[in-house]
Amino acid sequence: MSILVYTESENGKLKKAALEVVSYAKAVADQMGTTVTAVAVNADNTETLGNYGASKVLLVKDESLNVFNAQKYAAILEGAAKTEGAKVVVVSASANSKYVAPLLAVGLDAGYVSNVVEAPSSVSPFTVKHSAFTNKAFANTEITTEVKIVGISNNSFGLVESGGSASVEDFSPSIPDSGVTVESVDKATDKVSIADAEIVVSGGRGLKGPENWGMIEELAEVLGAATACSKPVSDLGWRPHGEHVGQTGKPVASNLYIAVGISGAIQHLAGINSSKVKVVINTDPEAPFFKAADYGVVGDAFEVVPKLIEKLKAFKAANA
Amino acid sequence: MKILVCISHVPDTTSKINFTDGDTKFDTNGVQYVINPNDEFGLTRAMWFKEKQGASVDVVNVGGAETEPTLRKALAIGADTAIRVNTPATDGYAVAKQLAKVVNDGGYDLVIAGRESIDYNGTMVPGMLAAMVNANFVTNCISLEVDGTNAKAVREIDGGKETVSTSLPLVIGGQKGLVEESDLRIPNMRGIMMARKKPLNVVEPTDANAETKVVSFEKPAPKGAVKLVDADNIDELVNLLHNEAKVI
Numbered sequence: 001m002s003i004l005v006y007t008e009s010e011n012g013k014l015k016k017a018a019l020e021v022v023s024y025a026k027a028v029a030d031q032m033g034t035t036v037t038a039v040a041v042n043a044d045n046t047e048t049l050g051n052y053g054a055s056k057v058l059l060v061k062d063e064s065l066n067v068f069n070a071q072k073y074a075a076i077l078e079g080a081a082k083t084e085g086a087k088v089v090v091v092s093a094s095a096n097s098k099y100v101a102p103l104l105a106v107g108l109d110a111g112y113v114s115n116v117v118e119a120p121s122s123v124s125p126f127t128v129k130h131s132a133f134t135n136k137a138f139a140n141t142e143i144t145t146e147v148k149i150v151g152i153s154n155n156s157f158g159l160v161e162s163g164g165s166a167s168v169e170d171f172s173p174s175i176p177d178s179g180v181t182v183e184s185v186d187k188a189t190d191k192v193s194i195a196d197a198e199i200v201v202s203g204g205r206g207l208k209g210p211e212n213w214g215m216i217e218e219l220a221e222v223l224g225a226a227t228a229c230s231k232p233v234s235d236l237g238w239r240p241h242g243e244h245v246g247q248t249g250k251p252v253a254s255n256l257y258i259a260v261g262i263s264g265a266i267q268h269l270a271g272i273n274s275s276k277v278k279v280v281i282n283t284d285p286e287a288p289f290f291k292a293a294d295y296g297v298v299g300d301a302f303e304v305v306p307k308l309i310e311k312l313k314a315f316k317a318a319n320a
Numbered sequence: 321m322k323i324l325v326c327i328s329h330v331p332d333t334t335s336k337i338n339f340t341d342g343d344t345k346f347d348t349n350g351v352q353y354v355i356n357p358n359d360e361f362g363l364t365r366a367m368w369f370k371e372k373q374g375a376s377v378d379v380v381n382v383g384g385a386e387t388e389p390t391l392r393k394a395l396a397i398g399a400d401t402a403i404r405v406n407t408p409a410t411d412g413y414a415v416a417k418q419l420a421k422v423v424n425d426g427g428y429d430l431v432i433a434g435r436e437s438i439d440y441n442g443t444m445v446p447g448m449l450a451a452m453v454n455a456n457f458v459t460n461c462i463s464l465e466v467d468g469t470n471a472k473a474v475r476e477i478d479g480g481k482e483t484v485s486t487s488l489p490l491v492i493g494g495q496k497g498l499v500e501e502s503d504l505r506i507p508n509m510r511g512i513m514m515a516r517k518k519p520l521n522v523v524e525p526t527d528a529n530a531e532t533k534v535v536s537f538e539k540p541a542p543k544g545a546v547k548l549v550d551a552d553n554i555d556e557l558v559n560l561l562h563n564e565a566k567v568i
């Protein structure tokens with residue numbers, strides 16, 4: 001018996017979320033008196049997972065799996081869970097993990113809880129805390145099946161280095177054909193995605209029009225951040241739909257969220273609330289966002305943002 | 321084509337979330353219920369298939385009698401028949417199990433569900449359902465076209481999108497993009513009148529055990545007051561983010 005964890009990679013490189021899920025799995029393994037086995041597909045440098053708590057890595061090498069396929073990946077994880085006799089499987093909150101986990105849950109007859117924010121409060125019964133009502137609340141949920149799947153929220157647990165080492169074994173499970181074929185992928189490779197970002201810079205209707213997004217993009221670039229927007233901004237076509245965050249858009253769980261010209265409507269806040277530190281820049285001191293933020297500047301975005309960019313550049317130069 | 325749209329009945333997005341019975345139950349007091357926003361996009365796309373390509377559109381909810389007004393609203397938007405599986409929605413697995421029976425009994429070609437429900441945010445029902453009925457599955461779906469038994473879908477991925485080809489039977493987890501916000505249908509008077517005469521079939525549940533159980537709810541810890549920084553003193557903001565919040 002071990003704790004199985006799915007460590008995601010892109011172009012061979014392990015994602016930061018992979019290190020976080022392994023750190024989490026290690027905490028669960030310690031609670032249950034067992035070890036962590038990681039499953040990776042076409043990833044390089046998987047030995048580094050040892051440093052975050054994996055004792056063993058099952059590495060699948062297969063060119064045809066370079067493009068993610070939920071059904072095939074579910075079969076890999078199912079095969080690994082069965083080989084290892086895993087009682088707990090840990091996945092992330094990425095779009096791919098959320099795609100594969102329900103398929104895996106049926107394959108393993110496992111109960112699945114997503115958006116988990118802490119290590120289990122108890123392993124017997126197995127109880128985890130997760131966000132619900134789009135971050136307006138939390139639920140403590142018991143998983144009652146023998147095998148359990150836990151999906152953890154981004155940046156909720158953090159990276160914990162344990163200084164161990166992992167043995168890497170080749171793993172070649174049988175992989176079924178899939179009825180879903182990826183024809184093309186359209187992805188900006190030079191930009192940080194909202195899901196992976198530690199910092200997100202978001203703009204609202206207060207920015208007046210799409211022509212004013214240059215400074216938002218520049219601010220994001222200085223910070224190595226992803227860009228996002230409020231719902232009306234994407235509905236108006238000022239920004240692509242993929243940037244819409246909030247209750248009906250993408251959730252944001254970054255370390256820092258900077259909201260520029262966003263009023264802070266309940267639906268917006270619900271989706272970004274689990275970000276750790278929130279900064280608001282808004283001309284209206286009565287804007288509801290000030291009640292939800294950690295730091296605020298009452299001021300005109302067109303003056304404050306360029307100043308912030310300048311100060312951050314100076315800060316970066318001084319700390320380089 | 322036979323289409324089934326899964327409708328989850330959820331608190332309106334403006335709802336204040338409170339709990340009762342020692343924080344073990346969601347407090348429905350004063351809460352307005354709506355069609356889950358992701359399902360609304362799916363339902364509108366289903367109406368497009370019905371009108372442009374010819375399809376029948378049924379809607380289904382797993383839940384108690386209190387969800388019927390939500391199903392009637394879906395009928396008023398244009399669905400042909402509503403089905404309510406008469407059992408409380410205990411967890412994602414149990415709901416998927418009930419839906420799987422409806423899908424198998426009804427021989428649906430295309431099942432349109434939402435990417436996630438905004439109450440429990442499980443992001444699990446559509447995938448579990450697809451696995452249970454051996455259908456193809458595409459989630460975070462922002463575009464769907466069907467030609468005979470072939471389908472083309474676009475899926476939102478982290479940082480972009482991908483186009484996939486697949487075939488019926490198919491389950492999708494849909495979201496905004498399937499249709500635009502401005503194309504969402506609002507029930508009109510005629511739709512509401514017609515909905516009263518459309519069938520809303522109540523079916524008894526099959527055996528399905530939940531795999532998870534909510535023990536208690538919690539609200540987030542109250543937030544401390546915001547620290548205001550003067551617009552002429554942005555150095556201070558950088559300093560706070562670096563030294564106090566330690567995020568840059």
Ligand SMILES: Cc1cc2nc3c(=O)[nH]c(=O)nc-3n(C[C@H](O)[C@H](O)[C@H](O)COP(=O)(O)OP(=O)(O)OC[C@H]3O[C@@H](n4cnc5c(N)ncnc54)[C@H](O)[C@@H]3O)c2cc1C
Pocket residue numbers: 203204205206207229230231232233244245246247248249260261262263264265266267268271281282283284287299300301302333357
């Ligand atoms: C069912 C439903 C679901 C929804 N889901 C979402 C969701 O997921 N995400 C979401 O974001 N919204 C969502 N909304 C919409 C939400 O209710 C708000 O309408 C929306 O968030 C407002 O966007 P905004 O803050 O950009 O615009 P506004 O509310 O117009 O706010 C603009 C803000 O900019 C400030 N401002 C103006 N000029 C300047 C300036 N020069 N400098 C600085 N500040 C300035 C103003 O003071 C104001 O506070 C949803 C609504 C519904 C009904």
Ligand SMILES: Nc1ncnc2c1ncn2[C@@H]1O[C@H](COP(=O)(O)O)[C@@H](O)[C@H]1O
Pocket residue numbers: 326327328329356358359380381382383409412415432433434435436437438440441442443444445446
């Ligand atoms: N009780 C239910 N009845 C019918 N469909 C449901 C129910 N619960 C969830 N669904 C469908 O599954 C989708 C995802 O829900 P969830 O897995 O709970 O996030 C929803 O958008 C609905 O389409």
